[in-house]
Amino acid sequence: MPSLRLLLPILTAGSAVLAGQDVFQDKCTSFATKIKLPNVRVNFVDYVPGGTNLSLPDNPTSCHANSQSVTEDICRIAMAVATSNSSELTLEAWLPRNYTGRFLSIGNGGLSGCIQYGDLAYTSGLGFATVGANNGHNGTSGEPFYHHPEVLEDFVHRSVHTGVVIGKELTKLFYDEGFKKSYYLGCSTGGRQGFKSVQKYPNDFDGVVAGAPAFNMINLMSWSAHFYPITGPPSSDTYLSPDLWNITHKEIVRQCDGIDGAEDGIIEDPSLCYPVLETIICKPGQNSTDCLSGKQANTVRQVLSPLYGVNGTLLYPRMQPGSEVMAASMMYSGQPFAYSTDWYRYVVYENPKWDGTKFTVSDAAVALKQNPFNLQTWDADISAFRKAGGKVLTYHGLQDQLISSENSKLYYARVAETMNVPPEELDEFYRFFQVSGMAHCSGGDGAYGIGNQLRTYNGVDPESNVLMAMVQWVEKGIAPETIRGAKFTDGPGSAVEYTRKHCRYPRRNVYRGPGDYTDETAWQCV
Numbered sequence: 001m002p003s004l005r006l007l008l009p010i011l012t013a014g015s016a017v018l019a020g021q022d023v024f025q026d027k028c029t030s031f032a033t034k035i036k037l038p039n040v041r042v043n044f045v046d047y048v049p050g051g052t053n054l055s056l057p058d059n060p061t062s063c064h065a066n067s068q069s070v071t072e073d074i075c076r077i078a079m080a081v082a083t084s085n086s087s088e089l090t091l092e093a094w095l096p097r098n099y100t101g102r103f104l105s106i107g108n109g110g111l112s113g114c115i116q117y118g119d120l121a122y123t124s125g126l127g128f129a130t131v132g133a134n135n136g137h138n139g140t141s142g143e144p145f146y147h148h149p150e151v152l153e154d155f156v157h158r159s160v161h162t163g164v165v166i167g168k169e170l171t172k173l174f175y176d177e178g179f180k181k182s183y184y185l186g187c188s189t190g191g192r193q194g195f196k197s198v199q200k201y202p203n204d205f206d207g208v209v210a211g212a213p214a215f216n217m218i219n220l221m222s223w224s225a226h227f228y229p230i231t232g233p234p235s236s237d238t239y240l241s242p243d244l245w246n247i248t249h250k251e252i253v254r255q256c257d258g259i260d261g262a263e264d265g266i267i268e269d270p271s272l273c274y275p276v277l278e279t280i281i282c283k284p285g286q287n288s289t290d291c292l293s294g295k296q297a298n299t300v301r302q303v304l305s306p307l308y309g310v311n312g313t314l315l316y317p318r319m320q321p322g323s324e325v326m327a328a329s330m331m332y333s334g335q336p337f338a339y340s341t342d343w344y345r346y347v348v349y350e351n352p353k354w355d356g357t358k359f360t361v362s363d364a365a366v367a368l369k370q371n372p373f374n375l376q377t378w379d380a381d382i383s384a385f386r387k388a389g390g391k392v393l394t395y396h397g398l399q400d401q402l403i404s405s406e407n408s409k410l411y412y413a414r415v416a417e418t419m420n421v422p423p424e425e426l427d428e429f430y431r432f433f434q435v436s437g438m439a440h441c442s443g444g445d446g447a448y449g450i451g452n453q454l455r456t457y458n459g460v461d462p463e464s465n466v467l468m469a470m471v472q473w474v475e476k477g478i479a480p481e482t483i484r485g486a487k488f489t490d491g492p493g494s495a496v497e498y499t500r501k502h503c504r505y506p507r508r509n510v511y512r513g514p515g516d517y518t519d520e521t522a523w524q525c526v
Helices: 015-029 117-125 149-174 189-200 217-225 227-231 242-260 294-303 324-328 338-348 361-370 383-387 405-419 466-476
Strands: 040-048 053-055 067-069 074-084 087-096 102-106 128-133 181-187 207-211 314-316 391-397 430-435 482-488 496-503 509-511 523-525
Touching: 015 040, 015 074, 067 117, 074 149, 087 117, 087 149, 102 117, 102 149, 117 128, 117 181, 128 149, 149 181, 149 189, 181 189, 181 466, 189 207, 189 391, 207 466, 217 227, 217 314, 217 338, 217 361, 227 294, 242 324, 242 509, 314 361, 338 361, 391 405, 391 466, 405 430, 430 482, 496 509, 496 523
Parallel strands: 102 128, 102 181, 181 207, 207 391, 391 430
Antiparallel strands: 040 074, 053 067, 074 087, 087 128, 430 496, 482 496, 509 523
């Protein structure tokens, strides 16, 4: 995999480098005295040279990051920003030496109490002046929301927007040229935050890259909660062990893999896959470790079905087939899903003892009626963003084990219907790409290396990097037709086995040959 450092602009050799280093470093170390912004308390300003493995001793344990590699020289500014009389953000700005004149905000993940230091390092390494926040609370639990609506409002929309306002001011203060364009990069909860900006703050960004978005979020919480009542605990006759989910996955792939014309172990378009699950019910005398009981087959059928509300309306579409192996340990584990349980405990019912094993669709109705600060992020009229000249690129892995890719298709349809525009017109400002074989934001069995994160990086070519594709779209007017993904031989950072061009929705990928399925030219978007 190409080195990020090698592909970024190289500074002039000799004494000019030393002089430049001195100027940049001196500017950084004296910058704290120049920051006089309302509601902002500067905790520290540090010069961090490229190649540093930065220690993060104050990062919450549940964020699972006690250090971060920094690829390029940066000026790191850590701040506390008051958002009300009883709430504040922890905000960081990473301002790079190799600045390209672009401002960028990153998003969060899960219940959003962690600064995404990997994304700060990735984007500042690419020359963006980048900001990221903890979304108004620390750690991954929902407990900080308990009886604290100001913290909840930070989580829903205020954190990213506040960070953008502060971050743009810092960028203009630090760099004489200010910034020429502003961007957003996030996935999962970060994808929802990106769409919240599109819907609520249409002037914040010129370009938004929002992956696997957790919009329709109240119903997503309920959908995640509804799997436990289907599977039951491990002692239940409706429960499938990870081994049985693996057997189920193999049968689903057997039935659906060839629909796209190539048997490569990947379901290229799960929306065409409706497996007949009775085929893996045990035959008389068959070893039950190799097949399913009738009740277990019914469990799989229910898992792969949409969630409907008490009045029969669709709350959330089905989990896409093909994600079973990775979803088994998280969604079908025989335990209630932690984030959903937290949401119901600390927000919906404000009862820390609420029992996630008792969830019903009646609970989903209560949660949806609340929708605090419009967490749903489901507004389909994004004409203000279009009018402002914004562009949004969204992608979703078709092997996503946490957020069904069917939900992104549903939102696309809602936007088209609400704004009364066909795909050709949506393409002018809103493009959605389906990434086959990609799990949640990264990982999976297919060509998931699209440059949305450092761990999916395969170069800065806009064809192979969704962030740089957005830059090219905003700054040169060249919109991406496809996104090239890399299949790594042994995970992120390893050699690339093959690449595949992923299609712009509503097109889908079909194998035409004559080359092998690893030949990207053998595939066609239809």
